[in-house]
Amino acid sequence: MPAAFLATLLAALLPLLAATVLTAPAAAARENARDAARDSAREKAVPTATLTEVTGFGTNPSNLRMYLYVPESVKPNPAVVVAVHWCTGSGPDMYNGTEYDTLADQYGFIVLYPSVTRSSKCFDVSSPQALRRGGGSDPVGIKSMIDWVTRTYDADTGRVFATGISSGAMMTNVLLGDYPDVFAAGAAFSGVPFACFATTDGSEWNSNCSGGTVTHTPKEWGDLVRNAYPGYSGPRPRMQIWHGTEDDVLRYPNFGEQIKQWTNVQGVSQTPTTTDSPQSGWTRTRYGGTGDQAPVEAISLQGVGHNLYAHGMASRVLTFFGLDKPGPGPQPQPGACKVAAAVNAWNTGLTASVTITNTGTTTVSGWKLGFTLPAGQTVTGGWGATYTPSSGSVTAANVSYNGTIAPGASVSIGYQAAHGGNSAAPAAFTLNGTVCATG
Numbered sequence: 001m002p003a004a005f006l007a008t009l010l011a012a013l014l015p016l017l018a019a020t021v022l023t024a025p026a027a028a029a030r031e032n033a034r035d036a037a038r039d040s041a042r043e044k045a046v047p048t049a050t051l052t053e054v055t056g057f058g059t060n061p062s063n064l065r066m067y068l069y070v071p072e073s074v075k076p077n078p079a080v081v082v083a084v085h086w087c088t089g090s091g092p093d094m095y096n097g098t099e100y101d102t103l104a105d106q107y108g109f110i111v112l113y114p115s116v117t118r119s120s121k122c123f124d125v126s127s128p129q130a131l132r133r134g135g136g137s138d139p140v141g142i143k144s145m146i147d148w149v150t151r152t153y154d155a156d157t158g159r160v161f162a163t164g165i166s167s168g169a170m171m172t173n174v175l176l177g178d179y180p181d182v183f184a185a186g187a188a189f190s191g192v193p194f195a196c197f198a199t200t201d202g203s204e205w206n207s208n209c210s211g212g213t214v215t216h217t218p219k220e221w222g223d224l225v226r227n228a229y230p231g232y233s234g235p236r237p238r239m240q241i242w243h244g245t246e247d248d249v250l251r252y253p254n255f256g257e258q259i260k261q262w263t264n265v266q267g268v269s270q271t272p273t274t275t276d277s278p279q280s281g282w283t284r285t286r287y288g289g290t291g292d293q294a295p296v297e298a299i300s301l302q303g304v305g306h307n308l309y310a311h312g313m314a315s316r317v318l319t320f321f322g323l324d325k326p327g328p329g330p331q332p333q334p335g336a337c338k339v340a341a342a343v344n345a346w347n348t349g350l351t352a353s354v355t356i357t358n359t360g361t362t363t364v365s366g367w368k369l370g371f372t373l374p375a376g377q378t379v380t381g382g383w384g385a386t387y388t389p390s391s392g393s394v395t396a397a398n399v400s401y402n403g404t405i406a407p408g409a410s411v412s413i414g415y416q417a418a419h420g421g422n423s424a425a426p427a428a429f430t431l432n433g434t435v436c437a438t439g
Helices: 005-046 092-098 100-107 135-151 168-178 217-226 252-268 315-321
Strands: 052-054 065-069 080-084 109-115 160-165 187-191 238-244 274-276 282-287 298-301 337-345 349-358 368-372 378-383 385-388 393-398 410-417 429-431
Touching: 052 109, 065 092, 065 100, 065 135, 080 092, 080 100, 080 135, 080 168, 092 109, 100 109, 109 135, 135 168, 135 368, 160 168, 160 315, 168 217, 168 238, 187 315, 217 252, 238 252, 238 315, 252 282, 252 298, 337 429, 349 378, 385 410, 393 410
Parallel strands: 080 109, 080 160, 160 187, 187 238, 238 298
Antiparallel strands: 052 065, 065 109, 274 282, 282 298, 337 349, 349 410, 368 393, 368 429, 378 410, 385 393
């Protein structure tokens, strides 16, 4: 082999060898840093199968305490249930008085129990700070707790839920209003609507609200929620509402006002899609869908007072949350849907017709269709669904008359959009988080 050729070959190889020598340690360092971060998170993890207090979890303007229950059978990327106590109660009281820990043992999610330290032991659901996103007070502390859990356990940020009793039910309404991007759903036992308890004089108590005399139109109630996070246009959490007709602490009219509020927030009709009686003395109404994960579900308990929570109700909460079955979300399961989209375009605008078909074997009750608009397109109107936001990654949510799709059945929706030259239809769709076939 000529010497000149060997010299040329060596000259070409030397830079490659140097790059390899330099790159390998850098890649190894990055991997070591990731391992160290994971190890650090694991070191912070609490003992399993026991209620444990966590300190130093983050911003905590109202000095809340944080208690956590992690089951031995905790799943990878677990769901998180925030269980909020009543006035005069505490996180440990909520742990001992409900069965979320034993259900966590069964289904592998994590339970977070916030605990009030102020003398009343009631959550702040009335101050201006509590009723806006990031405003301060208890909601900010609870959000810090959630962030700690999701970091430490790599929890599924799409499956964070809130439930509470009395003051905790009111806080559940507040959390879903302040942080709609954090919570997938909530369940409120004997509560009041978001902002019903609002005061400006520093008082924790609002007698007009507790007495059931604060009423608004659905839109007025909905605007109070929307104003807590101005500009937010993404999906809103589903809500399950429980109330006794003889509640003498937070009067029964608050039940109807919550229904008005959350149906408006969800953009569904106040006329129930279904009404049944799952248990003697109970009347259950569902709005915007007929299945277990309807946008709004309300259970009225005839002749029952304020302390309505009883053993077995938590299981019904998990059904509403979708945590009592395998998999992270509601039906359909993967491969159980198909979407066809056709576009009719002109110079600066278009109309799109979209057909959603349930190709699975289980009825879809309450649906959200996700898709990404091509660059330059903006939704200007639509039919058959509510569309948010108007550009980018869009969610089309069912309206009151088409929330159920039986196996083999289809729903047709559509929208108008302005475009800047690209008038194509979306290329991919998901139904309740499941990727759909197209064509």
